[in-house]
Amino acid sequence: MRTFSLTTDSVADRNWTLQAIGPVPQQWSELAVEPIPATVPGEVHTDLLAVGRIPDPFDGDNETLLQWIGRTDWRYRLEFDWEPGTENRHDLVAEGLDTFATVTLNGAEIARTANQHRSYRFDVSTVLRPGRNELVIDFAAPATAAEEAEAALGALPVSYSHPYNAVRKMASSYGWDWGPDLAGAGIWKPIRIESWQTVRLASVRPLASVEAGTGILQVEVGLEWESAQAPVTLATEIAGQLVSAEVSAGTPTTALRVEVPDVEVWWPRGYGDQPLYPVAVRLSKGERAIDRFDARVGFRNIAISITPDQRGAGFAITVNDQPVYVKGYNWIPDDAFLTRLDADRYRTSINQAYESGANLLRVWGGGIYESNYFYNVCDELGILVWQDFLFACAAYSEAEPLWSEVEAEARQAITRLSAHPSLAVWNGNNENIWGYIAWGWRPQLHGLTWGNGYYRDLLPKLVTQLDPRTSYSAASPYSFTDYLHPNDEHNGTMHIWDVWNQVDYTTYADYQPRFVSEFGFQGPPAWSTLTSVVHDRPLDPFGPQMLVHQKAGDGNLKLERGLGDHLPHWATEPQIAIDDWHWLTQLNQARAVRFGIEHFRSLAGDHETAINTGAVVWQLNDNWPVISWAAVDYAGIRKPLWHALRAVFADRLLTVQGPNLIAHNDSDDAWTGQLLITRRSTGEGTPVLAEQRVSLQVAPRTAGTIALDATITSPDSLDSEFIQARIDDTVAYGYFAEDTTTVLLAPEKAYQATATMTADGYQVTVTAHALVKDLAIFPDRLDPAARVDSGLITLVAGESHTFTITGAEDLDEQQLTTRPVLRSVNDSVAS
Known part of the structure; x- marks a missing residue:
């Protein structure tokens, strides 16, 4: 097969032009004249x-413009x-x-398309000509x-x-409650001319699984024949195993099976x-040589378990028969303009999830x-x-x-993605069955179809046909039966x-959900990110450009209301204390999630x-x-939420839950050691007022419950005492009062902070003299390129923490150690 690329960077004389051919405002009328x-x-x-x-579409109110x-x-x-x-x-x-x-092409209409989510192949053999050719693609206003x-319809x-x-x-290109309304047009993926003869590989699905320690590769192949005169040879090679077969002329589909003994099994991260394994398919x-296909596969078995129990029916993802406790994120397109995304951007963004301890992206x-x-990065990292x-x-x-467009795109997507070992679940839609049941859709439909035929019929059939090794869920949320509400916590x-x-x-504590596939809380992006466009x-918070960058209905009112009694309100006189608004709403987002x-x-309990x-x-x-629910903002800066998630996504977690301490051990090793639980004062020296020692023993992949002694749970003063539980480097805190009434020393009394320049940036070391709660540093306020390695650190007297700052030079060391760059709860509540 011979490939002739038509992308901009392939050959110097391939100069694409763009021109408006529809209605254009007077301000931009030259675009209709001059390409x-x-x-x-x-x-x-x-x-x-x-x-x-045009100006930057993200800046100010240019979205409307x-x-x-x-x-x-x-x-x-x-x-x-x-x-x-x-x-x-051709x-x-x-x-x-x-x-x-x-x-x-050359004045002849080749095709009309109406689907961003699929690829196209058009036979242009009778239209393409030697020498100069003209390709025109007209896009209708979206x-x-x-x-x-x-x-x-x-x-x-x-x-x-x-x-x-x-x-x-x-869908989100038309605007969402976190995204801009910037629906556009374009040739958003590569375009080329492929010239071939005899036969080509129209589709290849290398489906890898495991049977009794042996890797099984089932290679399903679709063939398109240009001329069917003689047989050809199809061969597959993987891990030193070569299997080939003769394929009769005109055969539309065929398959090869390869067995890989003593295969190394693919696992998600933490397991x-x-x-x-590289796999090669050759015709x-x-x-x-006629045609070739190359990919990488991982041998694993993934399934969804929805076994009924006394509470209903759970939802568990199992990999190689091992239940996986999911710590995940929902993933949206990483840029409103998709063609700005490249391999480095994908790896960087997925690493944000990986480095926080996540094991799944939806x-x-x-x-x-x-x-x-x-998908390649997820395969490599075990995400x-x-x-x-x-559908959303x-x-x-x-x-x-x-219907036909949906079927075509689904067939292509399943075929393309089925090779990836990271692929764990195919899901029919986001919230649409829930919407039909509970959002008042039925009276509006007047008998029209609403998508159920896709979710319950077409899509599961296609998954069964094309990727039978991967489980299917009709929706999220979903209870896996027709007789229950789709958003039922028990199923x-x-x-x-x-x-x-x-x-x-x-x-959140009122729920006992089997699996939460969506939940969250908003907070603003980093200061430098926000002020770059507002x-x-x-x-x-209610400025005109600020609200352009807050797409959720009443979003900034909800940010304010969401503080509740947890954190103090920022000052509003003589003007809004915008630094405090930014810090407190970011902190509240992290606290909530x-x-x-x-x-x-x-x-979590155990498997049973x-x-x-x-x-x-x-x-x-x-x-x-x-302003959104994201843990990492558009500039790649980790919000306080990200640091909170890194703490609660850790394999080993301690958490105070009412009168109990829960120890969740999401690792392959037993968690043993001496657990020290103390009740302490928030004041200078954070003295120990009561103590409980426990010999902790939690089996792998289970959770244990430790009843707290009455001496721990019975404070003398609700507003000036707290609980600390510690085993090795794992620590948990419990409080008897909200921060609005908790007594904390002011920063100048609670800690000492020093900044030091290093070869790579700066280090800021904070040493506590009393309880210092949720300490965070925001170096991007001094340089948008600055990044910090940690955040939301709580210290008791005598403890120190060093923040490492990279990516910036010539920062003011005094500013690094004072507000609004260095923040804590102490500076918000101390009188």
Whole structure:
């Protein structure tokens, strides 16, 4: 096979241009007259930004200013020289067109497309010509096209202002409660001409599993024949094993089975290693190579267990028959402009999850089937992947042309992703069955279909046919039976959103969920990230640009209400104490999610008695600078939430839960040692007022309960005492009062801080003289490139902690040791 790339960087004379061919506001009318240079893969917004024709869409209120882009038609045009070889068949292969495209080659219309989530292959043998060729791809305005599709299909319930549910385009590109409304167009994946003859590998699914210690590789192959005159040879090689077979001319599908004795088994992180085996699939005719496919596989068995018990029916992911306690994140597209993502960006972002202790990422259904980069990194790091099909928070028509588009994209996605050992779950949709049951959709439907046929019929059939080794769930949340509410805490998976939306975060403790696949709490991004795009003067939580970067309904009111009695309110006179608003809402976000996970992990029990088997936080990442639920902001800066999650995602966790201390041992080794539990004063010296010693013995992958002595749980003063439990480097704290009434010494009395320059940056060492609660440092306030290694550190008298700061030079050492750079609860509540 001969490949002729049509991407921008392949050959110098392949110069793509972009031009507006639809309605354009007067301010940008020159775009309808004069084409601009374009990058492929690329997008309209990024192309216009690259040549300075538009301002940064993320800055200020430019999102509103640029809404016209989504209501304008656009043309990508390329002239290229091409010469034929000996092949008979020539295909134009477009891996991704976003979205409503008309493809014309040398004046002949080749195709019309309407699905961002699938690739296309068009036979252009009769149109392509030697020498100069012209390729034109016209994209219809995405906002207008969605409205036209809705008019044709019938209006159905949808969660946001655009009818994204009527089209197969990334739903969140039309705006979400954390993302901008910047729906655009473009050739967002590679495009090329493939020339071939005889036969090609149309699809390859190398499905790896384990049987009694032997690796089984079942290679399922689809073939497309250009001429079916003679047989060809199909061969597969892996781990020194070579299997081949003759394939008769015209055969559409075939399979090879390879056995790998004494295989090294793939495990998720924390459970074992991640050996990956290169696999090669070759087509040949005699000595002539025809086509090839290369991948990496990992041998493992993954299943979902929904075995009924006395409480209902749990939801547990098992790998190689080992139940895995899930500590995960929901993943959204890592940039609103997808073509800005590359291998390094994916690895960096996934490492944020890995380094916090996570073992699962859920690819959420309002985004995309992710880049191969994403799944490859997850394979290497042992991060399980829960993959949603792309349906989210809306009713979806099952009428044509949508049904056929869904089937085509699902077939391609399952085929492409089935090789990855990290793939653990296929999930039908995000919240749509819940929406049908509980969000008032049924009266609005008037008998129209709403997506049930996809989730209960089409998708499970395709998974069974194409990736039978991977389990399927119809939805998230889901109770795995028709006779229960889909968001029932006793069965299956659950989303918890009354916290954040309506009630205090301590409500998490009222739930005993089997598996939480979505929950979270908001907080602002890093100061430097926020102020890079919000320019209100003075800064105010309800300033006009601030609210552009807060997409959740009443989001900043909920941030304020969410403080409850937990943390003090910031000053509002003579003006808003914006530094305190930023710190306290970030801290409250971390506190809320940490509270939830500690409660969920306290329900882990053992394999036989476990109530809860995991939690997936909403969300890991942002796709632009925004106030959101993310643990890591768009600039890659870890919010206090991330540091809280690293603590509660640790393999070994202590947590004070009422009159008990829970020890959750999510490791392969028994947790033994001397546990010291003390009741202490918050004041100078943090003296010990009561003591309890316990010989801790917790078996692997289980949790133990230690009843606290009455001397520990009965303080003399509710507002000036606390509990500390410690075994080796693992420590837990319990408090008798909220911070709004707790007595803490002011920073100048509670600790001493010093900053020292190092070869790589700075170190800030804090030594406590009394209780110092949730100490954090924010060096990005001095330099946006600065990063710190730790956060939310609690110290008692005599203890020290050193923060290591990298990525910045020439920071003011005095500023590094004082507010607003160095913060703690002490500086917010001490009088």
